[in-house]
Amino acid sequence: MALSAEILTDPAQLERERAGWDAAAVAAARPYCAPAWALPWWASARPAGAELRAVAVRDAGELVAMAPFYVTRDRFGIATWRLLADVTSSFAEPVTAPGRRAEVAAAIGAALRDSGEAVDVLALQDVPADGAWATLLRQNWPGRRPALAPVSTTRAPYVDLxxxxxxxxxxxxxxxxxxxxxxxxxxxxxxxxxxxxxxxxxxxxxxxxxxxxxxxxxxxxxxxxxxxxxxxxxxxxxxxxxxxxxxxxxxxxxxxxxxxxxxxxxxxxxxxxxxxxxxxxxxxxxxxxxxxxxxxxxxxxxxxxRRLSLGPGTGSYKYRLATGEQTLETVDLLPHGLRFPYVRLCQSPYRFYRLASRRTPPAVKQLLRRAA
Incomplete structure (x- = not known):
């Protein structure tokens, strides 16, 4: 039986899914994707004007995956879909059992396509490259595949015990x-x-x-x-x-x-x-x-x-403890449609700003903060 998906727009709906959502986060070993972290972020730290658009994926009525998106719109009207708590923590991604990612990605894509809402940009920030969520969402998107717009990569050292x-x-x-x-x-x-x-x-x-x-x-x-x-x-x-x-x-x-x-x-x-x-x-x-x-x-x-992740960043003290490292990627998916050329045009200065911010040395950022 094919998976089904629905978009939840009310925090109370997410609260009712807490047990199944948490089980999916535990199966995926993604602490920052669990409701105990993401829901307090939504309650206290979400951007002004953000709208909840969480995708719940079910198999025969049982919740098997959660993609807790929220939507923001910039001054150009571009609708960007992001994952809860992504600006506060890395590793924010859809959660499910590892063996179900491809079919879950297809269900998420179908839900977004059928929502009737503008999905101009699907932004994944600091997600593990080896989890391949950007690739899976793109490959399993219904119809023409979205454009893939890489923004940056960073490293996250870890300790495997x-x-x-x-x-x-x-x-x-x-x-x-x-x-x-x-x-x-x-x-x-x-x-x-x-x-x-x-x-x-x-x-x-x-x-x-x-x-x-x-x-x-x-x-x-x-x-x-x-x-x-x-x-x-x-x-x-x-x-x-x-x-x-x-x-x-x-x-x-x-x-x-x-x-x-x-x-x-x-x-x-x-x-x-x-x-x-x-x-x-x-x-x-x-x-x-x-x-x-x-x-x-x-x-x-x-x-x-099994593992303690030391988070993104290449501080020397982390590598004294680390036994390995992961690559985290920040990437935008841009679905094709009538708005696609307009989105591409509007995204150009925004992408330049993000690239410049990612590549600005920390010491320079500190000087700018002092000046401000």
Missing amino acids: PAGGYDAWLAGRSRNFRQQIRARQRDFAKAGGTFRRAASPAEYDAALHDFVRLHMDRWQERGGSAALTPEVVAMLRGAGRSAGPGRLHLWTAEVDGAAVGTALFVSAGDETHYWLGGFDEAWARCSPSLLLLVEGVRHAAQTGL
């Missing part, structure tokens, strides 16, 4: 790294340092306060942080209330009860992803952020996870 767990992973790192980590762990312990994972809603709220403070303090002299807006902070509070046990891990490094470092991890299936962190510059000598990532690896191994 061996059968021997944390000790086997550490043994696979360089001798210099092992010596440095053990020395910093000893120094931190001698100073009275400990690590704590928020285990209750009250602990999470307290740890979130420290998380925001430490991150913002560190970025204040760099022109501010674009990652933690008030809207995103509200989203994180909602995610803390929404996520089930073992799905949202907020770690704190403490000395005498005072937070000197924090790190947030989000999990689904057999993967956990590092989202963001912060630390007190006064404790930089102990590298609390690096020690928290090591604790994240230890915890992932203890709980039987």
Whole structure:
């Protein structure tokens, strides 16, 4: 029997699909695609004027996939379909069991075609290239295939955990790294340092306060942080209330009860992803952020996870922990139709801006933020 799909436009409809949607995110091992992360983003941090257009895909009435799109329209009237939370986190893509991606892509394409709405641009941002969602959606699109407009690629290092767990992973790192980590762990312990994972809603709220403070303090002299807006902070509070046990891990490094470092991890299936962190510059000598990532690896191994993604970016500290890397791609699909030439024309300056933004060195961006 062919899959069926419907477009949901009311958050209450998505709430009713929470269990099946979460099961699809767990099967796909995509933490940021789960309802506990995406729905708080929609409630608190969505762009002004965004409209919900989630595609629910069913097999004999059972939800087997979710593509939670939202639509924005620019000043030219271009309707861009994106995935919930894509501006806040990477790896945002349709979710289903790996073996069903092709048929799900066909169902999504048919639903968008039959919706009667303008689908000028289907934007996928920082999605794994090896997941091939851009290719699958294009190849299985009904009728003429959309134009494929690549924007950029980036790398996302990860830690694959061996059968021997944390000790086997550490043994696979360089001798210099092992010596440095053990020395910093000893120094931190001698100073009275400990690590704590928020285990209750009250602990999470307290740890979130420290998380925001430490991150913002560190970025204040760099022109501010674009990652933690008030809207995103509200989203994180909602995610803390929404996520089930073992799905949202907020770690704190403490000395005498005072937070000197924090790190947030989000999990689904057999993967956990590092989202963001912060630390007190006064404790930089102990590298609390690096020690928290090591604790994240230890915890992932203890709980039987297969992979810890360190997120997009090529910071040298990530590669000291990493065992491999993924390529993330940002790509636009432009369906053909009467509006296609107009969309192409209007997209030209927008694409140039995105390319320029992606290729601007971080130091230059910091100078621009200070100037602003």
